[in-house]
Amino acid sequence: MAIIGIDLGTTNSLAACWKDGKPVVLRNSLGRFLTPSAISVDEDGQILCGDIAKERLVSHPDSSKGEFKRDMGTDASYTLGGKAFDPVLLSSLILKKIKEDAENELGEEVDEAVISVPAYFDDSRRFATKQAAELSGLKVERLINEPSAAALAFLQKNGFVDGTYMVIDFGGGTLDVSIIESFDEVMEILAVSGNNALGGKDFNEAIYKYFLMKNEILEDILTAEDKAVLYKLAEGCKIALTTMPISVMSATIGDKEYSLTLDNNTLISISRPILEEMIKPIKQVLRDSRLNVDMLQEIILVGGSCKMPIISAYIKKITGRTPCTDVNPDTAIARGAAIFAGMKSRLSELRDIVMTDICPFSLGTAISDRYTKELRMDFIIPRNSMLPTSRTRPYYASRAGQDKLTVDIYQGESMLPQNNTKLGELNLQCPPTAEGAHICDTTLTYDINGLLLVEVKTVDGVVHQKEMVSRSNRMTGAQIEALRDRMKSLEFIARDKEKTRLLMARAERAIEESLGPTREILMKLLMDYKAAHQIGNARDMRLTEEALSKFLDQLDSFDTGIE
Template sequence: MIIGIDLGTTNSLVSVWRDGQVELIPNALGDMLTPSVVGLDADGAVLVGLAARERLITHPQLTAAVFKRYMGSDRKTLLGSQAFRPEELSALVLKSLKADAERYLGEPVEEAVITVPAYFSDAQRKATKIAGQLAGLKVERLVNEPTAAALAYGLHQSEPESRFLVFDLGGGTFDISILELFEGVMEVRASAGDNFLGGEDFSEALIDGFIAAVGKQHGLTDKTADPAVYQNLRKQAEQAKRALTGAPTATMTVLHAGEPLSWTLSDGDFLKLCEPLLKRLREPIEKALRDSRLKAIDLDQVVLAGGATRKPLVRKLVAKLFGRMPAMNLNPDEVVARGAAVMAGLKARDVALSEVVMTDVCPYSLGIEVSEQLGPGRFQPGFYLPIIERNSVVPISREQIVSTIVDNQPALHVSIFQGESRLVKDNIFLGELILPVPPRPAGQISVAVRFTYDVNGLLEAEMTVAETGEKHRLLIEDNPGVLSPEQIEERLAALAKLKIHPRELLPNATLLARADRLYQQLLGEQRQWLAQETARFQAVLESQDEALILPARTELKQFLDEIEGDGWL
């Protein structure tokens, strides 16, 4: 059985293609969305999902979120005394989703299709595959998130031919893909995006607005100085965003230095704060339209994906840019996971999907560093020679011929980059190969540089010396920040020693974490009532009698809901 996973910045989902249709798989709490948050409890056991997210405010030093943004880097996150890389934290989320799928399906799960932002670099894609490996999954395919959304949406299309744009604004990334559906073939025409633009940035804009409006005059000038206050501000920002989807105003309130600070903002205030972010959304759209050689009027539909597209200001922007209301047939939180399940079904060669063919593109240019001649015998290094242009259909293989520039040059240094800038210093370095060549006068030794880019977004470079026929291959594995095979084995052993919080006890742990968070936020009689209710529930837990625990858990949850509603989800 191959499962589909939407590994998101804010939330993750797992799905499966079964009996000719997509099934979303609930987690241990019965929710489809699992917050992409990892933490440690008082005993050092790993918590994943809502239980961990509830502890962001109460135990910020033991909890990590938004780590997807750092995939492909060597950034370390400290949880207590333990350090974790981004792919290790992602692996813990994947392992939780894998356990949910195995419980739901009643059989072991070893293979998965995982979605990634279309604009993820080679290093970020490799880190995602490594995260799957660390979670005990064989990653059958990495599929771009807007492509997955289009695949899910395409199955719901009644027209045999259509062109549509997928506007995918998630928690941490923004992707645009333009696709064409005809005769059962779904072809990606162009992709563009921004890996550091998403719903989290809209929350940060609200936090900055809060500090400017009321924080500074009360001594709250640095949002990161107090991790607990910052996490509380993030929660208030999330709730304010949701409130503004159906009301003209929203109020953010936090406790700082024992004093409650409140700020009421209008949807106009929110729009003003987010204007720089809305401007950043325009550039990838224009780029994708240019690359696809299409105009907005040529599109039949604009499809929304990603939870951040629920914001009215985002939907208004989309409607304004394209002169039409976007399609909202499918839940934007779920559409990428649905597409991942469809891709899993395609990989498993399900008969119900035998008529569907999917093509994708390389979303960025890949090339090498070359030297340009500025005069007789004068060469300047640092220039970029693209070999595979962005938005080329994959899989693809392309070749360029380069030659030596110095007499008796003993070797050719081939540095590989990803990006669109004329100078390599402004692009992303991927790897390097030093190629020995026979000593000859300048220009007499030529080398064919061939790039092959596969459907998972992974690159292989092959260099052939024309004079000798000698070949050298470099699978771009040693990206800066990406684990080596030896390091993967080492981290696998370390993760295996981690104690995972028992899945069957997760509902209780989640509820207690929520109660602890609320206790810190409340004052007066409400705080006392909450302490009493929480103590009563903990006393019932001591009995270990599930017949008593279940009604007590329901009662405490109802009490918490009365105080703050249904939480973040």
């Protein structure tokens, strides 16, 4: 049985494994490395994953969903094809497809994975990721922070050169920044920071809103299909600017045509708030690690959004350093996860490599201020503490005769407990004592897998322990079993039909985006293709597929996707 590394991304996901002395990225059922993180439900209730679902985000927006990684660890719910789905279930469907594609590529069963997560994912989001993996049939003992995975890929490729590195991982939905030190094949994470709500999709949103403003279009008049088409075109406009000086975005709304010409200077102008948000975590990790930018060996850029020229230019502007793009930004994290999977398996060529990890958020308890009696945080384990770690603090009675204790445990950086994430609480009895007298010792133990153990020892020597379960949205055993049963009942499209359905989905998306004669030609080609498949004539199926594919390829070669 094989163990693989998986980059479960907001926009795209992919898998890799350690093979023949190097990390190898695995192809999916369509022969591609990247599988879009999108799910759609068709008219027959079948589950469509990846490329097909991504195309249907435009043609069938009410039955398709992407970017659900942003909602991991929350109570978010979506209705697709008349049925309710949550982020964990949708993520498990993506992982199930990746698992099956990897098994087909490797020719053996895959039972375990190392999955990457944003460094700034809190405990609830990490736990939700593990639950999604469990539902998909994958054992996941270890998660790896995305910047750490990218650094592993970079260092493995370059011979583990000693030095201190900043890794900026700017993906489709999240931004992570880490400071990593490499010395004698030991990789130590010094500091992490980030923004779980900032990513490439925010640039799409900025272009979309700029298009509406310049063309004086009120968003309220747009249908769901109109919005889906415009978002798709905005993304295409952004991608075109990675290799071209200008890009043209054109669309038809109602019976009227609209267009927008965009260059990178304008994109910088309309995206300035996004770019300025990038500065905060960069400064934070430098402060936390007590470094200045001149002390860094390299600034490494990974993540799909880092392919945008404005990102590398902006990083150079604020740091004075030319960032390194020595690793493929799309595959670096998956490669690093595969390296870590090899390390976990104790492969001989990776046995000497060691990687430490840290706690991305502070952990502590709420206490009553001695003078104001207001509740405030007492941070027991500060952020960026190396894992595993265990720390103890003494606490004192807040009033005379106190015989009860409530120990609330929080995760976060705010002085005010209510502004942080509550992980759980212990309620216990203790011997009555005088105000200000020692009443208990509280110990927090946090391990490499994110397991938090709370131990409270009262003055009478009684020890109370509790493993913290963060947030009420963690599923119970019964809920997990119900989801497993539901997973079994969901019908996925057959592998041998994926290519056919993808071509149909591409055509349906292009019909939504096109107009006039182009739309008529597309509709005719699609109907001919469907008819040939219904009749089952092999020659007609081949000829209609070639004709439809050729026409779609011609359309997609234009920036606008329209004639």
